[in-house]
Amino acid sequence: MSKTLIVAQREFVENLRTKTFWIGILSLPLILAASIAIGRFLEKSKDVRTYAVVDLSDNGWLSRAIETRAAQTDLGSMLRGSEQEGGDSPDVQAWLQNLPEDHPIRDLIDRIKEAAPDFDPAALGGGEDRPRLPPAVQGTVLRWALEVQRDPARAKVLQNLASSIALARYRRVELDALDLTLDQPVEELRAALNRAIADEELFAYFILPNDPLTDGAGQYVSNNLTDGDLRSWFERHATSVVRARRIEGMPGVTQEDADLLLASFPFREQRVSSSGETETVDTKEKAAGFAPVAFVYLLWIAVFTAAQMLLTNTVEEKSNRLIEVLLSSVSPLQLMAGKVLGIAATGLTIVGSWVGTALIGAQLVPETGKLGQLDLAAIIGDPVYLTSFVGYFLAGYLLYAAILVALGSVCNSLKEAQNLMQPVFILLMVPLFAMLFVVQDPNGTVARILTYVPLYTPFLMMNRAGGPPPAWEYFASSALILVSLVIAFWAAAKVFRVGILMTGKPPKIREILRWIRAPVSSGAAADPVQTAD
Amino acid sequence: MGSTDTMTYAATLDHVTKRFGDHTAVDDLSLRIPQGSIYGFIGPNGAGKTTTIRMLMSIFYPDSGSIRVLGNDSPEAIKDRLGYLPEEKGLYKSMRVQEIVAYFGKLKGMTSRDANQRAHDLLVRYGLGDWLQVKCQALSKGMGQKVQLLGTIIHSPELVILDEPFSGLDPVNMELMRSTILDMKREGRTVIFSTHVMKQAEEICDYVFMIHRSKKVFDGPIHQIKQSAGGGIHLAYDGDAAAVFAELTREGLASRINDAGKEAEIHPADGIDPQAILARLVGRVTVRSFDLREISLHEIFVRKVRELSGEVLEETPR
Numbered sequence: 001m002s003k004t005l006i007v008a009q010r011e012f013v014e015n016l017r018t019k020t021f022w023i024g025i026l027s028l029p030l031i032l033a034a035s036i037a038i039g040r041f042l043e044k045s046k047d048v049r050t051y052a053v054v055d056l057s058d059n060g061w062l063s064r065a066i067e068t069r070a071a072q073t074d075l076g077s078m079l080r081g082s083e084q085e086g087g088d089s090p091d092v093q094a095w096l097q098n099l100p101e102d103h104p105i106r107d108l109i110d111r112i113k114e115a116a117p118d119f120d121p122a123a124l125g126g127g128e129d130r131p132r133l134p135p136a137v138q139g140t141v142l143r144w145a146l147e148v149q150r151d152p153a154r155a156k157v158l159q160n161l162a163s164s165i166a167l168a169r170y171r172r173v174e175l176d177a178l179d180l181t182l183d184q185p186v187e188e189l190r191a192a193l194n195r196a197i198a199d200e201e202l203f204a205y206f207i208l209p210n211d212p213l214t215d216g217a218g219q220y221v222s223n224n225l226t227d228g229d230l231r232s233w234f235e236r237h238a239t240s241v242v243r244a245r246r247i248e249g250m251p252g253v254t255q256e257d258a259d260l261l262l263a264s265f266p267f268r269e270q271r272v273s274s275s276g277e278t279e280t281v282d283t284k285e286k287a288a289g290f291a292p293v294a295f296v297y298l299l300w301i302a303v304f305t306a307a308q309m310l311l312t313n314t315v316e317e318k319s320n321r322l323i324e325v326l327l328s329s330v331s332p333l334q335l336m337a338g339k340v341l342g343i344a345a346t347g348l349t350i351v352g353s354w355v356g357t358a359l360i361g362a363q364l365v366p367e368t369g370k371l372g373q374l375d376l377a378a379i380i381g382d383p384v385y386l387t388s389f390v391g392y393f394l395a396g397y398l399l400y401a402a403i404l405v406a407l408g409s410v411c412n413s414l415k416e417a418q419n420l421m422q423p424v425f426i427l428l429m430v431p432l433f434a435m436l437f438v439v440q441d442p443n444g445t446v447a448r449i450l451t452y453v454p455l456y457t458p459f460l461m462m463n464r465a466g467g468p469p470p471a472w473e474y475f476a477s478s479a480l481i482l483v484s485l486v487i488a489f490w491a492a493a494k495v496f497r498v499g500i501l502m503t504g505k506p507p508k509i510r511e512i513l514r515w516i517r518a519p520v521s522s523g524a525a526a527d528p529v530q531t532a533d
Numbered sequence: 534m535g536s537t538d539t540m541t542y543a544a545t546l547d548h549v550t551k552r553f554g555d556h557t558a559v560d561d562l563s564l565r566i567p568q569g570s571i572y573g574f575i576g577p578n579g580a581g582k583t584t585t586i587r588m589l590m591s592i593f594y595p596d597s598g599s600i601r602v603l604g605n606d607s608p609e610a611i612k613d614r615l616g617y618l619p620e621e622k623g624l625y626k627s628m629r630v631q632e633i634v635a636y637f638g639k640l641k642g643m644t645s646r647d648a649n650q651r652a653h654d655l656l657v658r659y660g661l662g663d664w665l666q667v668k669c670q671a672l673s674k675g676m677g678q679k680v681q682l683l684g685t686i687i688h689s690p691e692l693v694i695l696d697e698p699f700s701g702l703d704p705v706n707m708e709l710m711r712s713t714i715l716d717m718k719r720e721g722r723t724v725i726f727s728t729h730v731m732k733q734a735e736e737i738c739d740y741v742f743m744i745h746r747s748k749k750v751f752d753g754p755i756h757q758i759k760q761s762a763g764g765g766i767h768l769a770y771d772g773d774a775a776a777v778f779a780e781l782t783r784e785g786l787a788s789r790i791n792d793a794g795k796e797a798e799i800h801p802a803d804g805i806d807p808q809a810i811l812a813r814l815v816g817r818v819t820v821r822s823f824d825l826r827e828i829s830l831h832e833i834f835v836r837k838v839r840e841l842s843g844e845v846l847e848e849t850p851r
Binding site: 320327 | 615637641
């Protein structure tokens with residue numbers, strides 16, 4: 001075995017025994033597990049908001065209409081959420097037919113079919129513009145929704161179906177349940193409900209005016225005004241109900257006119273595919289566009305961890321006076337190459353374990369693979385991302401390795417090294433700050449300029465992977481990386497062979513530059529001055 | 534050095550000069566180190582011993598002159614046949630004892646299997662059999678020194694270079710180092726070691742080379758150096774000898790006297806019979822022993838430097 005490999009092997013084995021290595025290996029699975037656990041905990045601990053409604057409108061038509069509309073919206077969300085779960089097929093009909101017997105939405109579909117045999121639930125599936133539900137369906141959905149609302153177990157299941165089901169989060173408490181009736185004077189109701197809020201029996205209550213069509217405001221009372229979700233959800237549906245009623249109330253206006261007036265005017269997002277045609281982008285794909293951010297972040301951590309290891313080990317050898325013994329067996333170049341390779345292997349092991357755990361994790365627990373609308377499993381499994389990640393890890397690591405191994409070679413203690421590290425660290429922060437801008441505009445000016453700063457090339461190319469950049473940029477940046485690596489290692493080797501034997505104060509940058517310029521053969525200019533007999 | 538022409542040399546230096554900036558660390562040095570000998574590099578701290586050794590190890594390269602080690606001009610080629618124990622030495626704290634000794638062996642080209650086996654054998658032989666799997670950070674200083682020495686010799690080097698091997702050793706390890714050096718000579722290896730304590734060199738070296746302020750003072754077989762330097766009297770005494778020593782010098786009986794209070798080294802002037810000196814001493818001090826001996830290396834060093842520069846040297850420990 002060549003000496004370089006023996007050194008590399010020792011570095012690798014030695015690093016397997018360090019805490020840093022195992023923290024590196026375990027960090028990603030732990031972070032993933034923790035974020036999923038915390039997410040679930042937060043979801044669980046987010047109490048169902050209970051609210052009461054004092055509806056002074058005729059027979060309480062307003063609150064009923066609001067709830068119908070909310071239930072309709074939720075039904076749409078559920079169907080669309082289910083559609084995603086069912087696969088990429090937009091064919092709701094097919095999905096409905098293959099719906100398993102015990103699916104939580106199954107019983108709703110059955111009940112809708114029973115109540116309104118002519119209604120096709122598939123019509124609810126696609127798009128933003130859903131048809132107004134026939135009254136029979138409305139009633140069924142409303143009754144079903146109220147049942148689900150009161151059954152936390154089912155509400156939970158539905159929540160997993162679509163990310164935002166208002167029914168699962170907000171529960172209306174009937175006045176009867178609080179021993180109140182609408183026959184009581186409003187002031188008395190108010191006082192009683194205020195007490196209920198103070199006792200934390202209620203989160204909030206609404207007062208709907210007697211004539212909502214002309215009296216343009218309701219009241220919302222709560223102790224927690226920072227969390228306005230409940231209010232805005234209720235207000236949104238109230239607004240559309242009241243608007244519809246106002247329009248319908250105008251002379252000569254039909255319900256169709258009202259629908260037309262109220263219909264929104266949405267834009268469907270499309271993009272130009274690689275073959276030059278337009279194609280539709282769904283929300284999932286849009287979320288995936290942000291995936292490179294996660295990769296850049298991991299890349300940054302991996303590069304930094306590995307380069308830091310290299311620095312620590314180099315300084316350790318120096319401060320432990322091992323260097324001379326080593327140099328009696330290997331040349332400085334062999335030593336440096338061995339260290340760089342050994343830690344590259346360590347870094348690749350960590351990175352590989354991350355990829356492995358993520359792939360296995362996504363396989364084992366399909367649910368954990370989904371963060372909101374992001375399908376992690378699909379993104380991690382994307383060979384373009386994977387190969388770029390591993391490739392850019394190597395490139396980034398090697399580049400910073402060259403800098404840090406040279407830096408470590410001139411330092412006598414970790415403290416000195418850390419002082420010298422600071423400027424490098426600041427340089428290394430730039431791609432992190434730029435990350436979000438770049439992912440939004442992967443082929444923009446900022447992204448392009450930063451790509452051709454060699455220290456940032458690996459991070460930026462990873463960052464732009466969602467774009468993706470044109471092929472020539474891949475070639476240009478790869479060539480740039482290779483050239484930079486050659487130059488970096490050429491300079492690092494020169495600094496290393498002098499610095500490694502040096503004792504005393506770390507040299508000034510100017511001095512280091514002189515070593516780099518000095519030809520290798522003339523050791524004189526480059527030998528350590530402080531070394532006395 | 535009449536027979537040198539037929540000798541083979543483990544290392545030769547020809548007009549080697551090494552500068553660090555404005556400072557000349559080694560100035561026009563020529564040396565022949567015979568194979569199978571124990572060769573001492575002596576001289577005060579800072580004289581240029583370590584620089585010479587580092588050039589032999591091709592850690593530094595000379596600015597001018599040439600160096601051949603084990604018959605080879607290209608130092609990289611023979612690194613595996615050399616063993617080097619630098620003055621500043623350390624161990625990887627988190628490596629285990631057997632592992633690190635074997636690692637040094639592997640770096641010298643041994644197979645992993647041989648290195649492990651030999652590390653095991655050596656450690657057991659040197660009394661560290663219970664420590665094979667202990668991490669180096671748990672070793673005492675003395676044990677660490679042993680481990681370092683074993684790491685230096687694991688690959689049975691033909692030429693072993695030890696830089697200040699005795700400094701900082703406890704008496705037990707000092708004896709161990711001595712016997713290891715003598716064993717290596719017996720096995721036909723060449724040993725070079727440096728020391729600023731001349732007595733150590735005097736005890737075990739076949740040859741010495743003395744360097745002072747970057748320049749060679751003398752070199753050659755130790756017995757020859759001593760012979761040519763003449764003898765000296767070792768005196769052990771009680772009483773106040775200052776007056777009689779002064780007389781001896783003033784009257785030209787002694788060329789130089791190194792007085793240590795209860796012992797003294799008296800160098801008779803040319804042609805003076807030591808008995809004459811003894812006669813002068815008797816009655817003035819109580820003579821416990823009067824012993825005609827070879828001159829000490831220290832004395833030779835002091836004289837030579839005086840000859841060279843005419844200046845007074847600061848005393849170095851003897």
